[in-house]
Amino acid sequence: MKMKFFKTALLLIIFFIGTDAFAKSKVIPAKGRFESRFLIVVDNETFAAVKTDVIAYKVQLESEGLGTMILVGEWNDPMVLRNEIRAIYNKKPVLEGAVFIGDVPIVRVRNFQHATTAFKMDEMKFPMFESSVTSDRFYDDLDLEFEFISKDEKYPGMFYYKLKETSPQVVESDFYSARMLPPSDMGVDKNQLLSRYLKKVVAAHKENNPLDKFIVFNGHGYNSDCLTAWQNEQFYMREVAPEAFKVSTGNGFYNYRQDPFMKFRLFEKMQQKGTDLFIFHEHGDFDTQYINGEFPAASTLEYKGDTDEVEFTSDGISMDRIGPMQALSVSLRNMYRKYKGERRESFKQSVMEEMGITESFFDQKILDQTRVSDSAFNANYNIHLEDLIDIRMQPKLSIFDACYNGSFHRPGYISGYHVFGNGATIVAQGNTVNVLQDKWSLELLGILGAGARVGFWQKEFQFIESHMIGDPTYMFRTEGSTSLNHNLAVNQKDPKVWEEYLKSSSPALNAIALKKLSRIYGDSFSDRLLSVLKSSPYYSVRMEALKRLIEICDKNIVEALKIGLDDPYELIRRNAARYAGYTGENALIASLVNTVLFSNESQRVQYAAQNSLLVMDPEAVLKEVEKQANTDLVKRNAEAIVKAFKADYKKQDKSLNIIMDKNAPDDSRISAIRNLRNNNIHRQVDALLKVLSDPQEKPLIRTTLAEALGWFEMSFRKTEIVDAMTSLSKDSSLPAELKSELEQSLIRLK
DSSP states (O other): OHHHHHHHHHHHHOEEOOSGGGTTOEEEOOSSOOSEEEEEEEEHHHHHHHHHHHHHHHHHHHHTTOEEEEEEEOOSOHHHHHHHHHHHHTSSSEEEEEEEESSOOEEEEESOGGGSSSOOOOTTTSOHHHHSEEOTHHHHOTTOOEEEEEEOSSOTTEEEEEEOTTSOSSOOOSSEEEEEOOOTTSSSOHHHHHHHHHHHHHHHHTSOOOSOOEEEEEOTTGGGGOHHHHHHHHHHHHHHOGGGGSSGGGEEEEEGGGOTTHHHHHHHHHTOTTOOEEEEESEEETTEEEOSOSSOOGGGSOOOSSSSOOOEETTEEOTTTOOHHHHHHHHHHHHHHHOOHHHHHHHHHHHHHHHOOOGGGGOHHHHHHHHHHHHHHHHTTSEEHHHHTTOOOOOSEEEEESSSTTOTTSSSOHHHHHHHSSSSOOEEEEESSOOOTTSOTTTTTHHHHTTOBHHHHHHTOOOTTEEEEEOTTOBOOOTTHHHHHHHHHHOTTOHHHHHHHHTSSOHHHHHHHHHHHHHHHGGGGHHHHHHHHHHOSOHHHHHHHHHHHHHHOSTTHHHHHHHHHTOSSHHHHHHHHHHHHHHTOGGGHHHHHHHHHHOTTOHHHHHHHHHHHHTSOHHHHHHHHHHHOOSHHHHHHHHHHHHHHHHHHHHHHHHHHHHHOTTSOHHHHHHHHHGGGTOOOGGGHHHHHHHHHOTTSOHHHHHHHHHHHTTOTTOTTHHHHHHHHHHHHTOTTSOHHHHHHHHHHHHHHO
């Protein structure tokens, strides 16, 4: 009787949004008075199927003090939904977040690759499905301006939009958001999955669960397999999740080197009850978590037997007899099978020459006999979607610091299998395209331990590919949770609040305070950030200070990067080395050369330093290498470095000649220009501006170059680029596409 009355009352408070454009949508408002609101967006069909569970979710959130609205509708136009969300956002109290449940239109964005960390696919050359970025920034950043392109012919719920050239060119989400979209290929009705999941969410919200148990895993090839990076992250995690270090079982750090088939150990850890957080540092795809790589290290394989013969079972290779030579043999055969034609023959010849393997190794009869078992062996390197069906995931939050694991536009995707599987996982973070390894993927992670809703943490990742899958309102409860969430929702722009957090003894609160205050005070906060970078005892706080100084990029940037290059935290050194190249400042060359010559323990830092030196003044770089290579021990290494650098500088000169050669093929010129986006070769700016300003040059070349120069945001030559572009943009005879591209790049540079 009570339930019947409740449903009747609920129907009475449903109202329709009043304009024609919104005629098919209805809103169930929050019930009561709240200081912040949350929005559930759900399509009609899904709502009808799981209405009881959605309502239970709403009731639970409101019992926690978060006013919750439900927007129900059928949207064939994402812009209509965006406008509905905008209308709700513009009302009080503040809208802190939203979740999109079921078949809410999926937007794939173009002309916005500079807001990704790594995705740089040619949008003219590759199909739209491959070269677009799935992103809900379309919905949660209401200042961005988009232009409709088309609806996907194969997938009716998918739409393509282009970022307008006149739009803001950076992401600043107005509220956090997430997707509750069960994979459609799990063999279970998606609404059944969703119903089961929402019941799990409501139950989890009723627990009093602090963040005191986590696991971190590093996969093959991640961060150049640098053990210094892996080890340093343990210091960082101690700062941001201190409760997990009170007992030995509170934290675990794992590496692919610990087992040739590490995924089976991971399955055990993923099903370990009581786990709050699981961080996967790895390479990935929408359907794969890459764990061990194709060539397991021999040191990790126990050699059993003195023969290369392999014992087979009905399921493939007997794992209790596999040794390093057998593992290598299987890997070589699998690689050989992948290739065709000349590439296949070339691979065979190189393997025979380098490893002393005979022609008989590649006999077709052997390849046929071993195909099935080799395939089974190969499958055990990595985690695939089918592996996850029967795994009962336990971490409340899983972070996939990997490419494509968050591709919710696919029928099946890794993070979706983790969240909607028959386990305890409530929410995951993943990326819809490839992602930069050097991205600070755990920035401000400490606010989760301090009790912030996971959506607030996600909101600080201002990249278009990064998404939450599941419930963004979940929090690890602790003292201060209520006030922290209130301040993150309501007092974002109140300096008094964040000044108090900056005085806190908690590095997690110090770090979020630095970010909020840098946004409030702007450039005037630079000196204080520099002081924090010099004096803070916390890795996480110093890294936040450096990141904010890089964002401001003013008079303090050179000193900040010099300090960063000498910091004890590997990630700070790595980022300082990387961004030094984007500035092009000669004052940083000595520190970078020192890193390349003497920091062999930090491979990823060395890699970043080397790449930065390659875009700087060649004469100054080579002179500094010679100066610092003053011992016999270093000279041999320095000679190899100088040789490699000279070869690279020649390639750069060759690329510039191609760009300037009007008779060169357009594809070659465009490829060389696009390479400048990640490699800001500062010494070439004069020549590049000549090509850009040449009225006799092809419009396509000039437009492509205008876009590439927009990536020189930190360059010491930025003012020259801005002045030249500003002057050129006043030319009324310019082609429309070039004029638009100039406008877009100027917005980015300024």
